[in-house]
Structures are given as C-alpha cells and as structure tokens.
Amino acid sequence: MNAPLLSLRGVSAYYGSVAALRGVDLDVNEGEIVTLIGANGAGKSTLMMTVFGAPRARSGTIAFAGEDITARPTHAIARLGLAQSPEGRRVFPRMSVQENLQMGAALHGGRYFGQDLEKVCTLFPRLKERLNQRAGTMSGGEQQMLAIGRALMSRPRLLMLDEPSLGLAPLVVKQIFSAISALNREEGMTIFLVEQNAYHALKLAHRGSVLVNGRITLSGPARALLDDPSIKAAYLEGGHAPTASVGEGVQA
Amino acid sequence: MDVFVQQLINGLTLGSIYGLIAIGYTMVFGIIGMVNFAHGDVFMVSTFIALISFLGLTALGISSVALAFLLVLIVTMALTALWGFSVERIAYRPLRGSFRLAPLISAIGVSIFLSNFVQVAQGARNKALPSMLDGGLTLFERDGYAVTLSYKQILIMAVTSVLLLGFWYLVQRTPFGRAQRACEQDRKMAALLGIDVDRTISLTFVLGAVLAAVAGLLYLLYYGVVSFSDGFVPGVKAFTAAVLGGIGSLPGAVIGGLIIGLIETFWSAYFSIEYKDVAAFSILAIVLIFMPSGLLGRAEVEKV
Numbered sequence: 001m002n003a004p005l006l007s008l009r010g011v012s013a014y015y016g017s018v019a020a021l022r023g024v025d026l027d028v029n030e031g032e033i034v035t036l037i038g039a040n041g042a043g044k045s046t047l048m049m050t051v052f053g054a055p056r057a058r059s060g061t062i063a064f065a066g067e068d069i070t071a072r073p074t075h076a077i078a079r080l081g082l083a084q085s086p087e088g089r090r091v092f093p094r095m096s097v098q099e100n101l102q103m104g105a106a107l108h109g110g111r112y113f114g115q116d117l118e119k120v121c122t123l124f125p126r127l128k129e130r131l132n133q134r135a136g137t138m139s140g141g142e143q144q145m146l147a148i149g150r151a152l153m154s155r156p157r158l159l160m161l162d163e164p165s166l167g168l169a170p171l172v173v174k175q176i177f178s179a180i181s182a183l184n185r186e187e188g189m190t191i192f193l194v195e196q197n198a199y200h201a202l203k204l205a206h207r208g209s210v211l212v213n214g215r216i217t218l219s220g221p222a223r224a225l226l227d228d229p230s231i232k233a234a235y236l237e238g239g240h241a242p243t244a245s246v247g248e249g250v251q252a
Numbered sequence: 253m254d255v256f257v258q259q260l261i262n263g264l265t266l267g268s269i270y271g272l273i274a275i276g277y278t279m280v281f282g283i284i285g286m287v288n289f290a291h292g293d294v295f296m297v298s299t300f301i302a303l304i305s306f307l308g309l310t311a312l313g314i315s316s317v318a319l320a321f322l323l324v325l326i327v328t329m330a331l332t333a334l335w336g337f338s339v340e341r342i343a344y345r346p347l348r349g350s351f352r353l354a355p356l357i358s359a360i361g362v363s364i365f366l367s368n369f370v371q372v373a374q375g376a377r378n379k380a381l382p383s384m385l386d387g388g389l390t391l392f393e394r395d396g397y398a399v400t401l402s403y404k405q406i407l408i409m410a411v412t413s414v415l416l417l418g419f420w421y422l423v424q425r426t427p428f429g430r431a432q433r434a435c436e437q438d439r440k441m442a443a444l445l446g447i448d449v450d451r452t453i454s455l456t457f458v459l460g461a462v463l464a465a466v467a468g469l470l471y472l473l474y475y476g477v478v479s480f481s482d483g484f485v486p487g488v489k490a491f492t493a494a495v496l497g498g499i500g501s502l503p504g505a506v507i508g509g510l511i512i513g514l515i516e517t518f519w520s521a522y523f524s525i526e527y528k529d530v531a532a533f534s535i536l537a538i539v540l541i542f543m544p545s546g547l548l549g550r551a552e553v554e555k556v
Contacts, residue, residue, distance in 0.1 A: 092441070
C-alpha cells in the first residue's frame with residue numbers, strides 16, 4: 001500500500017541520438033493528483049509516452065503497481081490499468097463518439113460498457129448528446145472530453161492526461177479541470193497530469209514536479225510550488241499563466 | 253438488348269471475383285499503408301489449393317458436388333489464410349518501421365517467389381479442372397439468342413453476396429472490426445488502449461487471404477483452368493479496382509471490382525477483346541484525373 005502506484009527511477013529516453021529524458025525520478029501514489037509542468041519541448045509528452053514504452057526507456061526502470069513494465073509492449077502496459085489521454089487528443093476521427101468509447105472499453109471486452117458509458121456521460125453531458133456523431137467533426141473541447149472519457153472507459157487505476165487544456169476556451173478548460181478534480185475527489189482516481197498551464201495544474205494537484213530539458217529540477221507539494229519564487233518567475237508570471245489566474249476569477 | 257443483358261451478367265460475375273480480391277489490397281493498404289503486391293499471387297496459390305483439393309476429393313470418391321464444394325471451400329480458406337499469415341510474418345513484419353519502400357520491395361520478392369514456387373512445384377502448363385456444375389437457366393430467348401444465367405454464375409454471385417454481408421458485419425459491428433478500424437485510423441492510439449496492433453495486422457492479412465481464397469475457388473470453377481501466372485493479371489485488375497473505388501475503402505473495392513468487370517466484358521463484346529485490358533486501365537486513368545482519391549476514397553483532409 002505504501003509503494004507508489006507508478007514509479008520512475010533514472011529513466012532516460014532518446015529520439016534517435018537526441019536525449020529527451022535524462023535520469024527522471026518520479027512517483028505517483030494511489031489516490032493522488034500529481035502534475036508535471038514545464039515549457040514546450042521540455043519532454044513532458046515524451047515522459048507520458050515512455051511510461052507506455054513508446055519510445056522505450058534506454059536506461060532506468062519504470063514500475064507500475066509493483067511490476068516492472070520497462071520492457072513491456074505498449075498494449076500490455078495499457079492492459080495493466082494505465083490509461084492515457086494523449087497529446088493532441090487522438091480521437092479516432094472516422095468513428096462515432098460511441099465507437100471511440102467502445103474502443104476505450106475494448107480491453108474488458110465491453111463487459112462494463114453500459115454502466116461506464118453512463119458514468120462518462122454524467123461527467124461530460126456533452127458527449128451524451130453526440131454519441132452518434134463522428135468524432136472528427138467535433139470541436140476541440142468535445143474531442144478532449146471524448147479523449148478523457150475514452151481513457152476512463154478502460155477503468156484505469158492511473159489516469160494520465162497530457163495537456164487537457166491545450167487550445168481550449170477558458171470556460172471549457174474550467175469544465176474539464178473540474179471534471180478531473182471530481183474524479184479524484186469522488187472516486188479516488190489517481191491522476192497524472194501534464195500541463196503547460198502551471199497555475200491551474202498546481203491548484204488542482206497534490207504534488208508537482210517541474211521538467212526542464214528532460215530533467216526534473218524541482219519536486220514538492222503543489223502548494224509549495226505555487227509559492228516558489230523560481231516557479232513564479234518562470235511559469236506563473238511570464239507568458240500565459242497570469243492571464244489564466246486572472247481569468248479564473250473573472251470567467252467563473 | 254439481349255447481348256447487353258448477357259454481358260451484364262457476365263460482367264457482374266467477373267466483377268465479383270475482382271471485388272473479393274480487391275478487398276485484400278484495400279484493407280492491407282488501409283492498415284499499414286502498403287500495397288501488398290504479393291496478394292495476387294496469394295490468390296493464385298489459392299486456385300491451386302482449390303484444384304488439388306478438388307482432385308483429391310474426387311480420388312477419394314466423393315461425388316456430391318455440393319459436399320465437395322463445401323469441403324474445398326473450407327480447405328482452401330484455411331490453407332490460404334496460413335499463406336497470408338506467413339507472408340506477413342516473414343516478409344513484412346520484420347521490415348515494419350523500416351523505410352517506406354522496404355516492404356514494397358519485399359512484397360515484389362514474395363510475388364516472384366510464389367509464382368516461381370508454383371511453377372516449379374506444379375509445372376508451367378495450364379491445369380484443368382474436370383467440368384462440373386454445368387448448365388444454367390435460360391432467362392429469355394429471342395431470334396435464336398438465348399440469355400443464360402449459368403449455375404456457376406449464380407453460385408459466384410450468391411457466395412460473393414453472402415461473404416460480403418458477413419464481412420461487412422465483421423468490420424462494422426464486432427470488436428475485432430472496431431479494433432481493425434482503430435488501427436487503420438491511429439495505430440499508436442490503438443496500442444495505448446490495449447489493442448495488440450501486430451495481431452490486428454496479422455488478422456487483416458488473414459482476412460484478405462480468406463477472401464482471396466474464395467475468389468480463387470470461384471475463379472477456378474468459372475474458368476476451369478489455372479496457371480502459375482494467374483496471380484499477375486487478375487491481381488493487377490483487382491488492385492486497379494481498389495484504386496478506382498478509392499484505396500482504403502471497403503465498399504469502394506467492391507464497386508471498383510464490379511466496374512472493372514463490367515468494362516472488361518462490355519468492351520470485349522462490343523469493341524475488341526484484345527483491348528479489354530486497355531479499356532479497363534484507361535477508365536482508371538480517367539477517373540483518377542478527375543477524382544484523385546477514387547470513387548469512394550476520402551480526400552486526406554481532416555479537422556484536427
């Protein structure tokens with residue numbers, strides 16, 4: 001019970017000869033929301049994909065629920081109970097919303113499809129109205145909801161979300177973040193959240209880490225990171241972060 | 253009018269066979285983006301498997317045509333599926349992730365291997381099947397010209413229709429079909445959802461081979477003669493059908509097959525039989541000029 005659900009030790013990954021991750025250590029405990037923040041190109045999405053073995057870690061170990069998954073094939077890792085809403089959402093564009101959700105439930109052979117569909121539709125009522133629409137014709141926000149819903153359909157023990165706020169209107173971002181928080185609060189879902197939107201992510205998470213050029217430079221309780229002067233300077237006061245923090249109050 | 257109806261029947265029969273082969277091209281292209289040039293030769297191998305099983309059954313003294321047909325159908329589908337599976341395993345899978353042309357070259361190699369293998373193992377001469385299932389229905393007769401629908405043609409169209417219905421159900425309504433379509437749209441994402449992509453690709457080859465096997469058996473019954481070189485021309489025609497219909501589209505493959513079959517027979521009947529292939533390929537060229545992605549193909553634009 002005390003061992004972390006997901007644990008990375010000294011993980012390095014490369015694209016060709018370019019190092020994308022250098023000796024990353026990271027733990028996600030059961031029931032937590034852990035966020036990984038960092039600038040564009042820091043290696044956040046690579047880290048998500050490396051957990052799934054694509055690209056494969058060239059050194060270090062990745063363990064999930066006590067099992068070493070470093071060398072497992074991607075589909076076998078997914079079947080252990082990790083689900084991902086990946087960068088770019090990657091819904092199946094020429095399938096209906098319902099079929100996309102069925103794909104999420106595929107690893108259970110559709111056994112819990114009915115009840116899980118209802119859960120996902122309660123979480124994202126928008127999806128319920130569009131079950132028969134082709135996923136490729138939906139808006140970005142709806143596709144993001146579908147990507148998260150699809151991940152949930154696999155009944156994961158760990159839900160991994162890659163930039164769920166990217167490119168979405170503030171109101172939609174708010175909807176999605178409150179859904180994430182509800183999942184954790186009400187169902188005890190363990191969530192690993194990768195975000196550029198550092199303010200929102202740290203507000204939501206229990207713990208956070210900062211990734212810079214493939215290295216974890218800082219880790220700690222999310223609250224402490226929010227107050228950390230170096231983080232304030234790098235991620236909260238420059239670029240888009242302050243608008244987000246102002247926007248939250250205004251658009252609520 | 254009489255000639256027209258007769259040619260329509262003949263064309264649809266031929267087109268059914270092309271359509272069945274074309275599905276194998278289009279499915280494999282859809283899932284791994286590669287033209288499986290060996291598919292025509294897998295079809296040719298299946299005609300020989302069917303021929304040998306027919307002769308074997310006759311030697312065993314099975315005289316019921318229906319029973320023989322059923323047994324041969326099963327044996328041919330099973331053995332051809334094994335060929336399709338092995339070809340993918342040996343010649344294509346090791347090259348996945350390699351540069352784009354590598355599997356294409358490998359496919360041409362497999363194609364040459366299969367036709368040479370059959371040539372050496374079975375001889376270069378045409379092999380004939382004792383005629384069976386002769387006769388047919390005379391639909392109508394006028395001025396001494398009888399429009400007939402032979403039992404073979406009925407069998408071919410019936411088998412093709414049933415098979416296509418079952419196949420459509422498999423792809424659209426079953427978990428395997430969904431996984432197959434998911435891999436076609438985004439292989440990496442399918443893997444993230446726990447789908448074994450390699451297995452799905454294997455099964456796609458197997459499925460294509462099974463349909464080609466049925467086409468092979470029907471082809472053997474229809475023409476009564478097969479040769480080691482029969483992989484090439486029917487293979488190219490079926491590939492043409494797949495491109496004409498829009499490669500990657502399953503209904504497109506069937507419609508493309510029927511169109512190619514019809515063009516070929518009508519051209520042979522009304523113009524010249526020597527130029528039937530020229531006619532078929534010219535239509536392809538014309539269609540592709542105006543509809544580059546084929547009749548039912550989708551333009552590669554998607555909302556992201």
